[in-house]
Every structure is written in structure tokens, then in C-alpha cells.
Amino acid sequence: MQQTEQGPIIRQRQRELVQALHQVLPKHSILYHEEDTRPYECDGLTAYRQLPMVVCLPEDEAQVQAVLRICSRLQIPIVPRGAGTGLSGGATPIADGLVLSTAKLNRIVRIDALARTARVQPGVRNLAISEAVAGHGLYYAPDPSSQIACTIGGNVAENSGGVHCLKYGLTVHNVLRVRVVLMDGEVVELGSDALDAPGLELLSVFVGSEGMLGIVTEVTVKLVPKPQVAKVIMASFNDVVTGGNAVAEVIAAGIIPAGLEMMDKTSSRMVEPFVHAGYDTDAEAILLCESDGTAAEVEEEIARMTAVLQQAGASAIAVSQSEAERLRFWSGRKNAFPAAGRISPDYYCMDGTIPRKRLAEVLTGIAVMEQKYGLRCANVFHAGDGNLHPLIMFDANQEGEFLRAEAFGAEILELCVAVGGTITGEHGVGIEKINSMCVQFTQTELNAFFAVKKAFDTAGLLNPDKAIPTLHRCAEYGRMHVRNGQLKFPDLPRF
Known part of the structure; x- marks a missing residue:
């Protein structure tokens, strides 16, 4: 309307x-x-x-x-x-x-330090949970870059992650129970404070449902002990392909770092003047690899990761020598999005996930797309779990640039699907990626999504026209991607 x-x-x-x-x-x-x-x-x-x-x-x-x-x-x-x-x-x-x-539903209802849980309303900020339980030596692990402002209700809706999600998991792995109001006003509880709950396992269905199934009024989250020690390796690489391959080598060695992030030279150079993180701005790519635990565990893991990274072709390696330096290393990664404003009037942040072993291939593909669309792209991502966040830079005041940025982003997502990945990792689908859903899912799968939606919200009044595309929409979008009677990626389903 x-x-x-x-x-x-x-x-x-x-x-x-x-x-x-x-x-x-x-x-x-x-x-x-x-x-x-x-x-x-x-x-x-x-x-x-x-x-x-x-x-x-x-x-x-x-x-x-x-x-x-x-x-x-x-x-x-x-x-x-x-x-x-x-x-x-x-x-x-x-x-x-x-x-x-839900901004006014902002109370921390109960902290149980012995059970390592916190019961909070949806308007409580992500970082406020960790601040409230710090005196107990605990914290809430998922840490999206917006954690100073984003709220736990939104984290549940989007299944948010963060730089430490590789070791500690996404929101879905750190939430025990949610209290939800359905569209007809009925209150239901999904999950349990216990290890199991009766009935169907609907908690994981609800987390990440983008506000389409119900309104969260209370969330019980897990808390984890604050590590005794944490250190970060900053490894430099002379090209992004070598850096991408190094990510796979770390995981292949059986190491699960607390965080494993990658930034290309464009990202490092736009961030460094903004936060002075101490990044190697001459490197084509840098990896941030964090280890946490006891002092002995961290020393051993740092040594193992250093050996793997050197073997994988790192041109330089630096290890944080203090907590202040560790936080400074991370400050650059967490401020990558706002720092983009220093070098571009506008940017378009994408979010896709790929198998780690295809990281170098996808980065090479994005570089080719930069030439095709005539736009710069800074790559920052949760490398450990293959969650890409390309920042496509453009000027909305220049006619046609935003449309080119949108097309650039859509092609990145198609490439993610083509290599065995998915169109989102933690930002959700919303309206941004609704057409890209047609690339990834079949008609049968989309019908199943609508069936789940209908089971919770029969009238379809909660966040309508988001996340799940209609088959008519997919048909129209599909026609946009037919070239000479052939699909761009022939192995993808035809609608």
C-alpha cells in the first residue's frame, strides 16, 4: 500500500x-x-x-x-x-x-551466577549483560560489532554472532529459553532452563526468525567464565589468497581459536587512521587469531598457531603483549564498518557464508567483480566460520552507483551459493536478500518456510513481506538471471 x-x-x-x-x-x-x-x-x-x-x-x-x-x-x-x-x-x-x-523492555530480571545464566528482557543491550555479570567473573559470549548498542531481542531475531562465534557459537548456541507473545496475544515459552524441554524443539526454529513468528518478551542466556588470559596473533600476508588458505590450515590443524578474523589491505588502511590499532597496512591481508584460557593453554595454542601461520606463508607475525594491546587489535576489526565512512560517502555491507576451503576462490571472484562494476570493495569477515562481510563502497549522489552496488552484492551472494555456501550468516534476510533466497532454495523448501510461518502467525501480520519470497517473486527474479536460455549457475535449481 x-x-x-x-x-x-x-x-x-x-x-x-x-x-x-x-x-x-x-x-x-x-x-x-x-x-x-x-x-x-x-x-x-x-x-x-x-x-x-x-x-x-x-x-x-x-x-x-x-x-x-x-x-x-x-x-x-x-x-x-x-x-x-x-x-x-x-x-x-x-x-x-x-x-x-521493545526498547522499554530493558530490565535484567535475574542473574544466577551458580547456574551461569541471566534472564533479561529483549531491550537489554548485548554488552550490558557482560557488564552486569563481570563481578562474578562471567560474560555473555556472542559479541557482534554493534554490541555496545544492539539488544538481545534483536540478536535472537537475527541469530547474531561476532568475532568469538567460532569457539563459543552464535546466539542460538547461547540461549536456553525465550518467552514469546504470539500474534493472537498468547504467551508461550520455547526451550528451558534445564538441559532439555518437553515437546518439539522449537527454540532453534524461533532464533533467527527475524520477527516473523512472535514478539520476544524475555530471554534466558548462558554465561561463560571469563578466561584467565587471552592473546591475539596478527599475521600479515602478501596476498589475500595465501591469507585465505591460511585460515583453512589453522582449522585443519585441529585448532579452534577464540576468534579468527581476516581483513584485506583496503580494510586495514581505512581502519588504521580511525582507531590506530597497530595494523600492518602494507600487507595485502591480515589475520587476527585469538587464543583464550589458562596461561599454559594460551601459550601452547599461540605457539601452535604461529607455526601453522608461518608454514602457510605469513610474511610477519606479531603477538599482543598486554590486554590493552589485545583490545586495540580487536578495535580495528570491530570498527571496520564506521571507518568505511572515512574513504567513501556510502557503503553497502554484505553478509554471506562459504566453506572455509573456498575462501581464496571467493576473494578472487570479488576482485574480478570490482572491475566489472567499477566499485571498490573492502573485505572484512569472520574467517574461521567463512562468514564474509564485503563492504561495497559507492556514492549515492552519483546516478546509478547504488544500483551497481546492489547488483555487485547480489552477485557476491550468488557466488557464495555456487561454492556451497549460503546468502547470510548473521545479518538476516530482511528485505535486502529476499531475491537472493530464490537463488538458494527450491519451491518445496520455500513452501516449508511459509508453512512454519503460518503455524505461528496464521494471518501473516508479523513482519510480512520479509525474509521469505513468494514463488511469483522468484519467477520474476529468476528471469532476470537467465542468459541465452541458460542459468548463470547451471547447478542451481530452476524456478
Whole structure:
């Protein structure tokens, strides 16, 4: 529904919805004037913007239930929103819909240091959990780059990872239980504080569902002991192919580092003036390899990784000599996205995952695409689990550059699928990658996704038109990729 064409209809629906919301929410929790809703027009994918009809900020679970019941009765679509740091447009509003923000559900309900768990509301920031339990010698392991701002509810929706996900896992591996309000207002609990839960295992179905199945009101997360010691190796390489192969060599040696990240020269050079991390800006690629544990464990693992990296062709190796230096090494990687603004007016951050052994091949393919599209690309990624984050740089003020950046990104994702990978690792599908879903999944698989969606949300009101493409959409997108009667990648399914 376009606001320009359906303005009177939307205004009427807005009045009806606001009137109903005033019966269940305080006045300050309902926003519907343009100047109040403008901050909610997009998430981290700022290229796509849409003013929502209404924004509400419930303050407890009962208010969430009431809002969902009203929207169910009035058939108003709902877009759940956490901190808005998502990069795939998952929180992009709908013109005739409501944005439900969980920002005010921000209490840490309970910390159980003996059980090593924390029960928190969805609006609690990722980093705030670790800060709250630091006195117990514990922390929450998943650490996306936006951890200072992103919230645990959004982490659950996107199945967020971070630089330490190789050893400690993604959100799905660190969440024990979620409390969820369904579209009809019913409250259900998925998972358990115990080692097992009765019934179907639906927790892993819900984590990563991008707000399409229900609204999270409480999450129980695992906590892990803070390591006694942690050190980082910074290894330099004279070309990205050698660096990519070194990643596979580390894993093949039976070593699972706490973190294993890679940055190319473009990334290092854009980050170094920003944070002064001490990076080797002459290297074509650098690897950051972290070891944590007891002092003896770390010394042994650092020595083993150093030997593997030297054998794999590292041109230089430096090991952090203090906690301050370790944090400085990581600060460059975690600030890669904002640092891109130093060298480009705009950037488009992609997210795909590939088998580690194909890393060098994909990096070479991206370099070829840079020439094809006439755009620079900085490569930063969670190399240990093959999760790529190419940063395509462009100038939105130059006609056609954003469209070229989009096409560049779509081709990167197609290459990821072609080498046996997937179109996302931790950013989600949202609206950004919905066409790319057609490249990866068959009609039967897409029907199965819709069946799961329908089982939770029969009317299809929760975050509609996100993540799962219709078969009609796939047919149209498929035609875009037929060349002379042949698919670009003949081994991919034809729709």
C-alpha cells in the first residue's frame, strides 16, 4: 500500500488504531506524528526508508499482549524493532503498519551466577549483560560489532554472532529459553532452563526468525567464565589468497581459536587512521587469531598457531603483549564498518557464508567483480566460520552507483551459493536478500518456510513481506538471471 495513493485510508486506519492503543498504553508510548515516527523509518540498511503509520513502545509483557490483540483484531501488520542496528532491513516499516519497539523492555530480571545464566528482557543491550555479570567473573559470549548498542531481542531475531562465534557459537548456541507473545496475544515459552524441554524443539526454529513468528518478551542466556588470559596473533600476508588458505590450515590443524578474523589491505588502511590499532597496512591481508584460557593453554595454542601461520606463508607475525594491546587489535576489526565512512560517502555491507576451503576462490571472484562494476570493495569477515562481510563502497549522489552496488552484492551472494555456501550468516534476510533466497532454495523448501510461518502467525501480520519470497517473486527474479536460455549457475535449481 503506497501512502501517496492511499493517504485517506491510512489516516482512517491510523485514527482507529491510535484510539484503540490509548485504551491499553500510556500516551507517551504511542507515536504517530511524522516528526516522532521519522527516527523509525529505517534500520541500519538506510537505503530503504518508509514512515510507519504508528510506533508503540510497550513497557511490559501485558502491554505487548494487548497491542498484538488489537492489531490482530484490526488486521494491522506489525514490524518488531529492537535497537535498529540490523543491516538487512528487517525492521523496515510498512506504510499501513505498526512498529513495535521493545526498547522499554530493558530490565535484567535475574542473574544466577551458580547456574551461569541471566534472564533479561529483549531491550537489554548485548554488552550490558557482560557488564552486569563481570563481578562474578562471567560474560555473555556472542559479541557482534554493534554490541555496545544492539539488544538481545534483536540478536535472537537475527541469530547474531561476532568475532568469538567460532569457539563459543552464535546466539542460538547461547540461549536456553525465550518467552514469546504470539500474534493472537498468547504467551508461550520455547526451550528451558534445564538441559532439555518437553515437546518439539522449537527454540532453534524461533532464533533467527527475524520477527516473523512472535514478539520476544524475555530471554534466558548462558554465561561463560571469563578466561584467565587471552592473546591475539596478527599475521600479515602478501596476498589475500595465501591469507585465505591460511585460515583453512589453522582449522585443519585441529585448532579452534577464540576468534579468527581476516581483513584485506583496503580494510586495514581505512581502519588504521580511525582507531590506530597497530595494523600492518602494507600487507595485502591480515589475520587476527585469538587464543583464550589458562596461561599454559594460551601459550601452547599461540605457539601452535604461529607455526601453522608461518608454514602457510605469513610474511610477519606479531603477538599482543598486554590486554590493552589485545583490545586495540580487536578495535580495528570491530570498527571496520564506521571507518568505511572515512574513504567513501556510502557503503553497502554484505553478509554471506562459504566453506572455509573456498575462501581464496571467493576473494578472487570479488576482485574480478570490482572491475566489472567499477566499485571498490573492502573485505572484512569472520574467517574461521567463512562468514564474509564485503563492504561495497559507492556514492549515492552519483546516478546509478547504488544500483551497481546492489547488483555487485547480489552477485557476491550468488557466488557464495555456487561454492556451497549460503546468502547470510548473521545479518538476516530482511528485505535486502529476499531475491537472493530464490537463488538458494527450491519451491518445496520455500513452501516449508511459509508453512512454519503460518503455524505461528496464521494471518501473516508479523513482519510480512520479509525474509521469505513468494514463488511469483522468484519467477520474476529468476528471469532476470537467465542468459541465452541458460542459468548463470547451471547447478542451481530452476524456478
